[in-house]
Amino acid sequence: MRNILEVRHLCAGFPTLKGEAVAVNDVSLTVPEGKIVGLVGESGCGKSMTARAVMGLIRYPGRVISGSILLDGRELVGMPKKEKRALRGSEMSMIFQEPMTSLNPVMKVGRQVEEAIRIHEKVTAEEAARRSVEILTKVGVPEAKKRCLCYPHQLSGGLRQRVMIAMAMILGPRLLIADEPTTALDVTVEAQILQLMRTLSSGGTGILLISHDLGVIAQLCDHVYVMYAGRIVESADVNELFDRPLHPYTRGLLNSVRSLRGGGDVLDTIPGAVPNLTRMPAGCGFSPRCPERCDECVMDVPGLVDMGNGHLVRCRPAEGEEAK
Amino acid sequence: MIKKRAFPEKEKVFRPGDEQLPEPDGFRTVLRRLAGENKLAVVSAAVILLFVLAAVLAPVLTPYTEKDMDLRHRLSPPSPEHLFGTDEGGRDILTRMLFGSRVSLLIGVVPSLVSMLLGAALGIVSGYAGGKTDAVIMRLADLMLAFPSMLLAMVIMYTLGGGLMNIFLTLSLVNWAGVARVVRSETLRIIKTEYVEAARITGVAGIRIMLCHVLPNCIPTMLVLFTLNIPASILTESSLSFLGLGIQPPDASWGLMVNTGRQFLYSAPWLSLIPSAAIMAIVLAFNFLGDGLADVLDPYRKNQ
Numbered sequence: 245m246r247n248i249l250e251v252r253h254l255c256a257g258f259p260t261l262k263g264e265a266v267a268v269n270d271v272s273l274t275v276p277e278g279k280i281v282g283l284v285g286e287s288g289c290g291k292s293m294t295a296r297a298v299m300g301l302i303r304y305p306g307r308v309i310s311g312s313i314l315l316d317g318r319e320l321v322g323m324p325k326k327e328k329r330a331l332r333g334s335e336m337s338m339i340f341q342e343p344m345t346s347l348n349p350v351m352k353v354g355r356q357v358e359e360a361i362r363i364h365e366k367v368t369a370e371e372a373a374r375r376s377v378e379i380l381t382k383v384g385v386p387e388a389k390k391r392c393l394c395y396p397h398q399l400s401g402g403l404r405q406r407v408m409i410a411m412a413m414i415l416g417p418r419l420l421i422a423d424e425p426t427t428a429l430d431v432t433v434e435a436q437i438l439q440l441m442r443t444l445s446s447g448g449t450g451i452l453l454i455s456h457d458l459g460v461i462a463q464l465c466d467h468v469y470v471m472y473a474g475r476i477v478e479s480a481d482v483n484e485l486f487d488r489p490l491h492p493y494t495r496g497l498l499n500s501v502r503s504l505r506g507g508g509d510v511l512d513t514i515p516g517a518v519p520n521l522t523r524m525p526a527g528c529g530f531s532p533r534c535p536e537r538c539d540e541c542v543m544d545v546p547g548l549v550d551m552g553n554g555h556l557v558r559c560r561p562a563e564g565e566e567a568k
Numbered sequence: 569m570i571k572k573r574a575f576p577e578k579e580k581v582f583r584p585g586d587e588q589l590p591e592p593d594g595f596r597t598v599l600r601r602l603a604g605e606n607k608l609a610v611v612s613a614a615v616i617l618l619f620v621l622a623a624v625l626a627p628v629l630t631p632y633t634e635k636d637m638d639l640r641h642r643l644s645p646p647s648p649e650h651l652f653g654t655d656e657g658g659r660d661i662l663t664r665m666l667f668g669s670r671v672s673l674l675i676g677v678v679p680s681l682v683s684m685l686l687g688a689a690l691g692i693v694s695g696y697a698g699g700k701t702d703a704v705i706m707r708l709a710d711l712m713l714a715f716p717s718m719l720l721a722m723v724i725m726y727t728l729g730g731g732l733m734n735i736f737l738t739l740s741l742v743n744w745a746g747v748a749r750v751v752r753s754e755t756l757r758i759i760k761t762e763y764v765e766a767a768r769i770t771g772v773a774g775i776r777i778m779l780c781h782v783l784p785n786c787i788p789t790m791l792v793l794f795t796l797n798i799p800a801s802i803l804t805e806s807s808l809s810f811l812g813l814g815i816q817p818p819d820a821s822w823g824l825m826v827n828t829g830r831q832f833l834y835s836a837p838w839l840s841l842i843p844s845a846a847i848m849a850i851v852l853a854f855n856f857l858g859d860g861l862a863d864v865l866d867p868y869r870k871n872q
Binding site for chain 2: 299301304329330331332333334337338340342345346347348349350351356359360363364408411412
């Protein structure tokens with residue numbers, strides 16, 4: 245199977261007064277054709293920064309420090325701006341979590357959806373309009389022709405998110421990055437949007453789904469990367485990960501999920517918060533919060549170790565436990 | 569035990585297609601809201617419209633022309649033949665007022681338009697580009713703003729000489745900096761929004777982002793600035809003409825008329841008072857309209 249996206253040893257960060265804050269540290273991940281890959285982690289652990297690095301949209305003064313990003317075999321790091329712009333929208337695309345603010349309030353919906361075609365292809369206005377109606381219908385916007393003439397404030401949140409997805413999908417990109425696409429939506433709409441993404445991926449699009457909602461990840465993804473404090477800490481097939489979570493952080497996340505059948509009244513939480521990027525602990529980034537911390541953990545950063553079944557984990561106690 | 573909750577049985581389920589599509593609101597809605605919320609602005613708009621009509625229809629409304637001298641009737645008080653009286657050259661003041669309103673309105677609108685377009689262009693480029701471009705444009709704007717604008721206008725007018733074109737040029741040069749600053753800060757806000765980000769992700773180039781995404785979102789602000797710049801320009805022209813640096817006689821302008829009437833303030837007060845009242849009326853009308861527009865166009869700003 246072809247890999248649409250291959251990120252290798254990516255480091256990205258931004259300068260601060262206390263030196264460079266590395267928000268993405270040695271991240272490697274792949275998104276194969278027609279698969280949905282999840283990227284999970286708390287707020288502030290570098291998920292969105294990774295996505296932005298792929299799109300080439302890290303906000304100044306942030307930058308990619310090192311590593312490589314291959315989109316369908318083409319190197320994106322160091323690619324001239326103009327070439328990268330030609331790929332954005334046509335080969336790779338992204339949708340955001342905030343459907344309420346992601347559409348230009350003074351531009352009609354139809355025009356916004358068409359914009360990608362107008363930029364990347366030379367087509368007539370009628371052709372562009374016809375195709376935008378077509379894609380809007382495909383993502384489940386009823387009466388698409390009429391909606392094209394609406395302004396964003398006249399649409400509900402679910403419709404706006406569909407319009408966003410239509411904007412991202414109109415040129416049939418190979419890679420779609422979805423940055424928490426359903427966080428702002430209610431559950432029924434969420435289910436519809438997730439179904440839509442499943443349809444897209446079966447059409448061959450590789451999807452990188454960024455989320456902190458493990459429920460969504462479990463439903464949708466084929467493979468999951470767990471990220472913490474800028475590093476990938478665990479990587480496994482979705483079933484493998486949910487059956488056999490190895491990293492204490494992953495277990496903590498799983499325990500914090502509400503379950504309909506679950507027993508306890510009080511939701512489990514992971515005490516503490518993601519460490520400040522300029523004051524990283526010397527060893528494992530999770531060690532200050534880790535219940536299974538040992539002496540070695542605070543000494544240096546453990547490497548990613550294969551535990552079988554393609555299950556990678558970055559944790560010394562977990563390695564030890566498996567060995568027993 | 570989970571308590572069973574009673575659901576209303578035949579509640580209508582709304583699907584995305586069911587909801588009534590509201591009419592897209594455009595210019596008309598803005599006007600309607602303006603009319604509903606701010607009576608003063610509507611009156612002001614009517615006053616402005618009246619002045620515009622008077623200026624356009626000037627030759628039809630009066631049998632005289634603004635340059636006709638009639639030395640037998642110098643400084644005559646208001647009468648049925650001369651509703652507002654005559655000046656020191658026996659010229660009909662109403663006629664001169666009507667023709668003068670053409671000058672005043674043109675001077676209000678043209679330089680405001682030019683300075684708005686110039687200021688908006690520089691402001692958007694400045695805010696979008698950032699870095700050195702931003703620094704150069706903004707320091708230039710600071711320079712313009714730090715210099716007393718009246719003094720600057722006087723210097724330019726003194727160097728170039730009077731006349732309509734030179735006044736246009738002067739007023740445009742004086743006013744662009746304020747517009748540029750406001751539009752720049754608006755741009756800085758807009759380029760951080762997610763829809764601009766989304767446009768970037770679609771692969772939209774910088775120029776198109778500025779024209780299609782930033783500019784349309786700046787228009788409410790620009791419209792308010794434009795409306796508030798008009799009275800400022802009218803006032804500046806009046807001052808320049810009053811000082812003898814603006815419109816030159818025998819052409820008519822309200823500021824000029826105030827100036828010539830000054831010598832006869834005790835014997836023929838209408839010479840100065842009538843054009844002064846007209847200046848005040850139009851300036852107030854534009855200011856009220858501008859404030860009204862600002863209230864209507866910015867949902868976060870409460871009127872009062």
